[in-house]
Amino acid sequence: MRDATRHGEQSPPAGITPEELQLAARNHGMPLEALRHDVTPVGLHYLLIHYDIPTVDASTWRLAVDGLVRTPLSLSLEDLRARPTIRVPVTFECAGNGRARLSPRPVSQPWLSEAVGTAEWTGTPLAPLLRDAGLADDAVDLVFTGLDRGVEGGIEQDYERSLAVTDAARDGVLLAYGLNGQPLPPQHGFPLRLVVPGWYGMTNVKWLTRITAVAAPFQGYQQATSYRLRQEADEAGTPLTLMEPRALMIPPGVPDFLTRRRFVVAGRHTLTGRAWSGRGPILRVEVSVDGGASWSDTRVEDGPSPWAWSRWSFGWDASAVGEFDLCCRATDAAGRVQPDEPTWNLGGYANNAIQRVQVTVRTA
Ligand SMILES: Nc1nc2c(c(=O)[nH]1)N[C@H]1C(S)=C(S)[C@@H](COP(=O)(O)O)O[C@H]1N2
Ligand SMILES: [Mo]
Numbered sequence: 001m002r003d004a005t006r007h008g009e010q011s012p013p014a015g016i017t018p019e020e021l022q023l024a025a026r027n028h029g030m031p032l033e034a035l036r037h038d039v040t041p042v043g044l045h046y047l048l049i050h051y052d053i054p055t056v057d058a059s060t061w062r063l064a065v066d067g068l069v070r071t072p073l074s075l076s077l078e079d080l081r082a083r084p085t086i087r088v089p090v091t092f093e094c095a096g097n098g099r100a101r102l103s104p105r106p107v108s109q110p111w112l113s114e115a116v117g118t119a120e121w122t123g124t125p126l127a128p129l130l131r132d133a134g135l136a137d138d139a140v141d142l143v144f145t146g147l148d149r150g151v152e153g154g155i156e157q158d159y160e161r162s163l164a165v166t167d168a169a170r171d172g173v174l175l176a177y178g179l180n181g182q183p184l185p186p187q188h189g190f191p192l193r194l195v196v197p198g199w200y201g202m203t204n205v206k207w208l209t210r211i212t213a214v215a216a217p218f219q220g221y222q223q224a225t226s227y228r229l230r231q232e233a234d235e236a237g238t239p240l241t242l243m244e245p246r247a248l249m250i251p252p253g254v255p256d257f258l259t260r261r262r263f264v265v266a267g268r269h270t271l272t273g274r275a276w277s278g279r280g281p282i283l284r285v286e287v288s289v290d291g292g293a294s295w296s297d298t299r300v301e302d303g304p305s306p307w308a309w310s311r312w313s314f315g316w317d318a319s320a321v322g323e324f325d326l327c328c329r330a331t332d333a334a335g336r337v338q339p340d341e342p343t344w345n346l347g348g349y350a351n352n353a354i355q356r357v358q359v360t361v362r363t364a
Helices: 018-026 032-036 077-081 126-133 221-225
Strands: 063-067 073-075 086-093 116-125 141-152 155-164 174-179 193-195 208-214 246-249 262-265 267-276 282-288 310-318 322-332 355-362
Touching (some): 032 246, 063 126, 077 116, 077 174, 086 174, 086 267, 126 174, 155 221, 246 282, 246 355, 267 282, 267 322, 282 310
Parallel strands (some): 063 208, 262 355
Antiparallel strands (some): 063 073, 116 174, 141 155, 246 267, 246 322, 267 310, 322 355
16 A cells, blocks of 8 residues: 555545546446457547537538648548548557546546447547648657547646657558548547557547647656656656556356356356457466466457457366465566556556456356
8 A cells, every 4th residue: 555645646536536536427338247348339438528519510521731841731531531441450458547546536537447348449540641741850749639529637628649750650550530431420520530550548639620730748647647667756657668468257146146257157268358469469468366376378369450459269168166366467578567456657558457356166
């Protein structure tokens, strides 16, 4: 347990506050049984909206590309649809996933482990569009502005995030107008959003209205104040970028309504789930049925795209009745492995500590 007062802050109350509950009721997670789908059905994908969902009239909407460009652009949805099209499954995870398991609990959207989903995005690659606009040599950052507006940290703002020009021009970065073969639904950014494969969710600006090339690193709230790893409020910290590795399992058997504790009939069971990372494919997923005392390798399959989660499965011989503490952990191509315990930080970000699922094995 960490001493919150050391950080000049008040300890959050032991239970979830009405304000956290209000956020949790608006921003839902993906029920873990939906890990069975390669591509998450619309409505089961997690949702995170800082302010309100804006209403957008697609017939008058335009995307502006301006700032330090030789040819400023103003593009309609039809203009964007007429450009080269790509369709690719991409796994998103909110940087705050796991926040509610930190102690003391940073007060914000109280995710446990379900702020994840994989959608099949349809859109147009960003790099050629930037070439058409002709970025000036002194452009260093691109600022992506959404149509949603609100107050955060006492500052009224549009939702805005930036990318370095080199990151924005990478393969796979796209402007998406479709999700799972349909136009974007209002909650996922209709009519257009940015999709940056491998990065934490906040990067994927929804309700995109403007891309501005600027000559200095962007200092907006969501870039310079929020989404940074730090211990103290007055520290600059390090910005969150690529997703850390994480494996999740479909909780086996049936749940208790209130506690979600699992009940499984003794016998052989297949444990399955998904694993992903922003740093290359998942090389290994291990499972433990004894709370992490011993680990076994699982079978890992290729994902539906290089940017989407991999399915894994494991045959569990649950012939003995009793209490079991199931865990899983992923290792990515960069050799990063999930830790047993989280590392605390002020914003409650990037907690990729291993998932634990309590299971009672009983006779039928
Ligand atoms: N304009 C805008 N874009 C946004 C957000 C937002 O509040 N406003 N939330 C971000 C965050 S924090 C996450 S995790 C993802 C969530 O995307 P989804 O709701 O489509 O799953 O969108 C990002 N893009
Ligand atoms: Mo997020």
